[in-house]
Amino acid sequence: GAVVSQHPSRVICKSGTSVKIECRSLDFQATTMFWYRQFPKQSLMLMATSNEGSKATYEQGVEKDKFLINHASLTLSTLTVTSAHPEDSSFYICSALLEGAGGYTFGSGTRLTVV
Amino acid sequence: GENVEQHPSTLSVQEGDSAVIKCTYSDSASNYFPWYKQELGKRPQLIIDIRSNVGEKKDQRIAVTLNKTAKHFSLHITETQPEDSAVYFCAASSGGGADGLTFGKGTHLIIQP
Numbered sequence: 001g002a003v004v005s006q007h008p009s010r011v012i013c014k015s016g017t018s019v020k021i022e023c024r025s026l027d028f029q030a031t032t033m034f035w036y037r038q039f040p041k042q043s044l045m046l047m048a049t050s051n052e053g054s055k056a057t058y059e060q061g062v063e064k065d066k067f068l069i070n071h072a073s074l075t076l077s078t079l080t081v082t083s084a085h086p087e088d089s090s091f092y093i094c095s096a097l098l099e100g101a102g103g104y105t106f107g108s109g110t111r112l113t114v115v
Numbered sequence: 116g117e118n119v120e121q122h123p124s125t126l127s128v129q130e131g132d133s134a135v136i137k138c139t140y141s142d143s144a145s146n147y148f149p150w151y152k153q154e155l156g157k158r159p160q161l162i163i164d165i166r167s168n169v170g171e172k173k174d175q176r177i178a179v180t181l182n183k184t185a186k187h188f189s190l191h192i193t194e195t196q197p198e199d200s201a202v203y204f205c206a207a208s209s210g211g212g213a214d215g216l217t218f219g220k221g222t223h224l225i226i227q228p
Contacts, residue, residue, distance in 0.1 A: 034215040046215040
């Protein structure tokens with residue numbers, strides 16, 4: 001089946017630094033990818049939609065200059081959390097839209113801890 | 116935008132009994148309604164989904180029903196087993212699936228032995 005590989009699975013960084021999270025579609029081309037954030041014991045919240053070759057679309061309340069999304073190829077989308085702060089600590093998950101059959105496939109998630 | 120409400124937040128049932136989780140949505144353009152099971156620290160796992168042109172779908176012990184008029188859909192799990200214990204999320208998507216998913220707040224399902 002369609003697999004999205006997400007790395008890293010866990011990362012700890014210092015306040016003020018930047019962290020890059022990668023999502024790769026392994027056996028299919030992902031024209032559209034979605035980035036979600038999930039705080040402990042809460043639901044997944046859509047942050048942004050990335051389309052290959054164009055600018056990402058951000059949901060209301062998500063700072064585009066803080067959460068940089070790049071979708072430069074049909075198999076790779078990246079999310080960079082810039083100038084991270086402790087309140088950015090969360091579980092970040094990417095998801096790719098599956099063409100044709102429809103539906104979505106999720107990456108394994110990245111647990112970000114900012115200290 | 117879309118708003119998805121999910122109830123209950125916690126559901127405890129005896130092993131072997133049935134469990135029902137309900138969701139409502141606000142956007143009549145939504146046409147794809149998946150249900151996910153998520154274990155702690157893991158990715159959501161799709162357990163069943165339904166599209167707006169279908170009223171009911173079943174897969175072994177799991178079924179989903181959709182009422183487009185009332186804008187609600189439900190997950191039914193029969194003959195519950197301990198391994199069914201997890202957090203379940205409903206979600207909705209509009210735009211033919213080109214949009215991201217709007218998730219409900221989740222239901223923590225506890226199967227009592």
